[in-house]
Amino acid sequence: MASGVEERVRGEVRGEEDDRPQLSAAAAEALREFLLEQGRDGGEEGEEGGGGVELVAEDWRLSQFWYDERTARALAEEVARLVSLSGPASSAAVACVACPTLYTYLKTSSPDVTAQLLEYDVRFGQYGGDFTFYDYNQPEELPAAMKHAYRIVVADPPYLSKECLEKVAKTVSFLAHPEGSFLLLLTGEVQRDRAFELLNVRPCGFKPQHSNKLGNEFRLFTNYDPEDRLGGWEQNDGATV
Numbered sequence: 001m002a003s004g005v006e007e008r009v010r011g012e013v014r015g016e017e018d019d020r021p022q023l024s025a026a027a028a029e030a031l032r033e034f035l036l037e038q039g040r041d042g043g044e045e046g047e048e049g050g051g052g053v054e055l056v057a058e059d060w061r062l063s064q065f066w067y068d069e070r071t072a073r074a075l076a077e078e079v080a081r082l083v084s085l086s087g088p089a090s091s092a093a094v095a096c097v098a099c100p101t102l103y104t105y106l107k108t109s110s111p112d113v114t115a116q117l118l119e120y121d122v123r124f125g126q127y128g129g130d131f132t133f134y135d136y137n138q139p140e141e142l143p144a145a146m147k148h149a150y151r152i153v154v155a156d157p158p159y160l161s162k163e164c165l166e167k168v169a170k171t172v173s174f175l176a177h178p179e180g181s182f183l184l185l186l187t188g189e190v191q192r193d194r195a196f197e198l199l200n201v202r203p204c205g206f207k208p209q210h211s212n213k214l215g216n217e218f219r220l221f222t223n224y225d226p227e228d229r230l231g232g233w234e235q236n237d238g239a240t241v
């Protein structure tokens with residue numbers, strides 16, 4: 001069973017879709033062990049993310065690659081800081097677009113923060129009213145109440161394609177507050193120039209990592225300079241636009 005599963009997963013992550021994040025060989029091996037372990041435990045149910053936060057198991061068909069604990073904590077800390085800069089927690093809402101691990105860590109470390117998780121995977125319906133079904137293919141098909149309602153928007157698009165980033169950028173514009181929002185975009189280094197063009201974001205020194213190591217280099221891009229946090233904006237970031 002294990003070799004069949006591994007083959008399927010390798011096919012999925014390396015195969016037909018080039019814009020999908022790629023697993024390194026070590027990660028593929030880790031996945032094989034994980035799936036074996038999961039098979040032994042009987043399942044798909046929630047697993048414990050380090051730090052005691054309940055996460056669902058990654059579904060790689062949905063391009064799900066969860067942050068490691070260090071990354072999730074660093075992002076949650078930064079978002080909580082941005083909330084405190086933006087006024088009372090209730091008025092500085094956070095939109096987590098396709099980044100459920102961040103949502104989970106944020107609500108665990110800062111339960112008073114108002115945060116909405118926009119996600120395609122309906123398993124996150126477990127978060128009740130904080131969950132909104134979201135398909136990037138319909139980037140603005142969202143409740144009217146969410147329009148321009150978020151002072152902080154964090155997005156981690158499922159694919160590394162131009163089309164996916166363009167559509168997620170539309171969602172970000174839909175969600176962002178008319179007086180300005182802090183934007184954090186997590187995606188591959190390969191999207192650097194496109195991310196700058198579409199969203200005016202620049203790469204930070206901080207390198208996001210995933211529980212299962214990916215072959216692609218991932219970056220955190222922001223529309224503000226976090227200065228002494230998250231490595232600050234990379235100097236001479238080399239954007240060609």
Ligand SMILES: C[S@@+](CC[C@H](N)C(=O)[O-])C[C@H]1O[C@@H](n2cnc3c(N)ncnc32)[C@H](O)[C@@H]1O
Binds near residue numbers: 067
């Ligand atoms: C690269 S992962 C980002 C997850 C992030 N690293 C984390 O740990 O929270 C991309 C996310 O996009 C979601 N996704 C998959 N297909 C989607 C779609 N059609 N529209 C919107 N989101 C989708 C996945 O469920 C997944 O949570």
